[in-house]
Amino acid sequence: MTITDAPSVYRADESGHFGEFGGAELPPFLVEPIAEVARAYEEASQDPEFQAQLQALLARYVGRPSLLYFAENLTNELGGAKIYLKREDLNHTGAHKINHCLGEALLAKRMGKTKVIAETGAGQHGVALATAAALVGLECEIHMGAVDIEKQHPNVVRMQLLGAKVVSVEEGGRTLKEAVDSAFGVYASAPDEYFFAIGSVVGPHPYPSMVRDFQSVVGREARAQILEAEGKLPDVLVAAVGGGSNAMGLFDAFLEDESVRIVGVEPSGEGLEGDRHAATMTLGTPGMLHGMKTKVLQDENGEPSPVHSIASGIDYPGVGPQHAHLEQIGRVEYVTASDAETLDAFQLLTRKEGIIPALESSHALAHVIKLAPTLPKDAIIIANLSGRGDKDVDFVAERIGVA
Missing domain, CATH: 3.40.50.1100 (Rossmann fold)
Structure with missing residues (x-):
């Protein structure tokens, strides 16, 4: 299933809403970059070559x-x-995170981006994205709360070994929410350069549908x-x-x-x-x-x-x-x-x-x-x-x- 499938009670509408929930409430400077992701994903989801490449990696790599x-x-x-x-x-x-990270890395490459950026909590999304980025030849930057860095040190080392830049987030509760905020801030400064690879079925449309589809x-x-x-x-x-x-x-x-x-x-x-x-x-x-x-x-x-x-x-x-x-x-x-x-x-x-x-x-x-x-x-x-x-x-x- 993809975001272009026929609407149903289990699918988002054209604005990315599941009933009253969802959508894309964004500051003006992020509206077009996120819309670009939505367009690129819709095209990729209908492209047999993209889908075949992803399925081959899921089978032979994952x-x-x-x-x-x-x-x-x-x-x-x-x-x-x-x-x-x-x-x-x-x-x-x-972990399951590699399923959508490969999809997002391939999409970033398709869009001509040179870097992927993301948040991580336990580090599994960060490790998976760093892995996918290494595989397809992209730079990778991971933002992680300082509390989680201390709890999940082995995954921090894995990300660094894979070539990722790990940013310790010291603000607020210093956990996942703050990591998301921090990564979004950097992405907003250079959306032409970065692809924001959200690590779950959250965020503005198309991410909830896109990550679900990759995980389905x-x-x-x-x-x-x-x-x-x-x-x-x-x-x-x-x-x-x-x-x-x-x-x-x-x-x-x-x-x-x-x-x-x-x-x-x-x-x-x-x-x-x-x-x-x-x-x-x-x-x-x-x-x-x-x-x-x-x-x-x-x-x-x-x-x-x-x-x-x-x-x-x-x-x-x-x-x-x-x-x-x-x-x-x-x-x-x-x-x-x-x-x-x-x-x-x-x-x-x-x-x-x-x-x-x-x-x-x-x-x-x-x-x-x-x-x-x-x-x-x-x-x-x-x-x-x-x-x-x-x-x-x-x-x-x-x-x-x-x-």
Whole structure:
């Protein structure tokens, strides 16, 4: 599916709105540069040569299709539903982010840009974009909050080894939101030179649709794989939601299947009271953020609130506008998982399956742990294991007291 497909309740209109959410609310000097991206993506999405090049790289470079793995030990441990994991952690660079980064790098090259610039939280988007830029011959600049740089040092080193310039953002909360602001500021100074490679289904049109389309390979593969393995569609899909790219990647292929329950899991952090969480779908209200109308955690003046999550990749005060729309129309339900539940899920999967998950993905696993025992044994859950936990092991070891 692309932004040029026939409109439906699951697609943006010509202005980039999903119902009341989305759009492109931009300062005048960015209107034309972002419109140029929209035009270029529309042309590329209809160009067989561009699509063939992308598909070849996904297969021969990323290693797609990724495995749909039956987690038999975890299933037996929990009782109830059969649990399948979509193993995006097995992709080159260790997460789902490479899917859209290759698409964005190829589009930047097509547009004649010489540099790509982006934000990153946990560093997975930064690593993936630096990888894609190295592959296609572009310079790369990554903005990352100082807090996240400290938590995710191995990914900082990877980005630098790949040739990327890593900018430490010291303003505000020094996490993902500030990284986005910082990167946008540099991009705005030289849009003819840079391509802004947004790392999730957020931002002004066309980014929410474009990133979803690049990530939709996850759901298309999972659909075919589960039909081959089980002869039927899953009963439930589960994925972590920060900005929401890994979730939309899995969900997109199943949106029109009313029999499939779809659940997004966001961080309740240290609790929903106060600001030590990032539960945008649960507690956010409609507002403007980074060029889009969406649900936002915001104060009485409409300014984004401070946020927290144990997982750096999902501590964002907003969410992709399509997620806000899908909640509003009742197609997807959004729940939370706490830091403590996430740590427990991280350890359980590691010990039962020998798979170390990213802390972002562990939010989805935390909900699976609660959900699976409530379902019959012939039910099927697919959880998106959006990334591997190599980047998190030192942080987790410190938290749980492992020497």
